Amino acid sequence: MKKILIITGPAGDAQGWGDITATQSIKKAIDDSGKTAEIAFVNNMDEFYLCLEKNTFDIVWSALYHISGKSETIGMGDGAQKWLADIFDDRGIPYIGPDAKTMKDLIHKTSTHRILKNKGISVPYHYQLGTSDALPDMAYPAFVKPSYESRSVGINDDSVVNSPEELKKRIVYIESNFEQPALVEEYLPGDEYTVLMLGNGVHQAFLPGKVVVDPSMFGKYPILRSDLRGVGVTKIQVVSQRKEELIDLCRQAMEALNCLDHVRADMRLDADGKPKIIEVNGIPGLKPIKSWSPQIFSLYNPCSDGPMEEYRKLIDHIVTSALARYNIE
Numbered sequence: 400m401k402k403i404l405i406i407t408g409p410a411g412d413a414q415g416w417g418d419i420t421a422t423q424s425i426k427k428a429i430d431d432s433g434k435t436a437e438i439a440f441v442n443n444m445d446e447f448y449l450c451l452e453k454n455t456f457d458i459v460w461s462a463l464y465h466i467s468g469k470s471e472t473i474g475m476g477d478g479a480q481k482w483l484a485d486i487f488d489d490r491g492i493p494y495i496g497p498d499a500k501t502m503k504d505l506i507h508k509t510s511t512h513r514i515l516k517n518k519g520i521s522v523p524y525h526y527q528l529g530t531s532d533a534l535p536d537m538a539y540p541a542f543v544k545p546s547y548e549s550r551s552v553g554i555n556d557d558s559v560v561n562s563p564e565e566l567k568k569r570i571v572y573i574e575s576n577f578e579q580p581a582l583v584e585e586y587l588p589g590d591e592y593t594v595l596m597l598g599n600g601v602h603q604a605f606l607p608g609k610v611v612v613d614p615s616m617f618g619k620y621p622i623l624r625s626d627l628r629g630v631g632v633t634k635i636q637v638v639s640q641r642k643e644e645l646i647d648l649c650r651q652a653m654e655a656l657n658c659l660d661h662v663r664a665d666m667r668l669d670a671d672g673k674p675k676i677i678e679v680n681g682i683p684g685l686k687p688i689k690s691w692s693p694q695i696f697s698l699y700n701p702c703s704d705g706p707m708e709e710y711r712k713l714i715d716h717i718v719t720s721a722l723a724r725y726n727i728e
């Protein structure tokens with residue numbers, strides 16, 4: 400029986416698919432699909448190396464980009480320490496998800512934008528700015544967010560800035576609260592979408608969803624503030640218009656970034672109604688029913704046995720496709 404070693408730790412919710420409960424749901428889905436899974440909860444690099452040594456497995460699946468004691472934020476690690484995918488690459492260990500280079504490009508949102516822009520793929524204008532940088536001559540309103548975070552950390556109505564003074568203030572806020580530069584980009588006022596890339600080769604599917612929130616929940620701007628995330632107010636709907644355009648944009652981005660197995664691209668429409676990629680998630684959320692990936696999968700693969708059976712199929716799709724990519728059949 401194929402065995403999957405699932406790795407998580409204190410940063411599993413901030414960096415990865417969710418907390419330990421989500422990780423246990425993934426294990427159950429794998430165990431119920433004719434494979435077996437073991438969870439290793441690692442607090443530091445020593446525990447991580449030990450778990451690779453003491454377990455036998457066919458493939459690894461990690462909720463963590465890098466080992467960190469921080470349970471609320473991601474960041475880029477301490478620079479000296481390797482990321483988990485670096486070590487899997489060094490040791491030739493098969494693993495689910497994009498490789499180390501892609502993982503770093505995805506967490507670093509300015510890198511993602513640069514790579515996509517160089518290939519002619521639609522992204523907002525963008526500048527990575529710290530408090531000591533001169534402000535560029537740019538159009539307002541702009542959107543200001545942390546460079547390397549997730550779950551809308553650091554995002555509220557003050558993220559939309561209308562003048563150089565407001566921009567300056569917001570860069571100070573990002574730097575002092577998150578110890579990282581700000582990513583300043585074109586404010587995209589239109590509808591929000593997210594497109595799930597599932598599997599590779601013959602197993603590949605692109606599933607678009609429209610992200611909707613009851614408009615009365617919005618303040619000054621229709622944006623997903625941090626207080627609207629993880630509380631069940633964002634809903635995913637089937638996309639009725641421009642479906643092919645969104646799939647095409649996602650497919651191009653996934654190819655440009657070398658994404659594998661299970662990756663989600665977030666997009667919004669600009670002032671002219673044109674979709675632009677705002678970020679690409681290398682370890683999308685996998686909380687049953689709550690996270691966007693399971694919600695999208697369920698929309699396209701409804702099953703009379705209910706959402707947990709749909710969830711099991713989603714997890715099995717990801718695992719089966721990754722095993723096939725390594726020819727571990």
Ligand SMILES: Nc1ncnc2c1ncn2[C@@H]1O[C@H](COP(=O)(O)OP(=O)(O)OP(=O)(O)O)[C@@H](O)[C@H]1O
Binds near residue numbers: 544551585667
């Ligand atoms: N350029 C932009 N214009 C308008 N709104 C934006 C822009 N960038 C981000 N947002 C809003 O902020 C939210 C969070 O931004 P983004 O998706 O980049 O970060 P995230 O916190 O990493 O998200 P995730 O939890 O999906 O990883 C988006 O869902 C969107 O509502």
Ligand SMILES: [Mg+2]
Binds near residue numbers: 665678
């Ligand atoms: Mg996002």
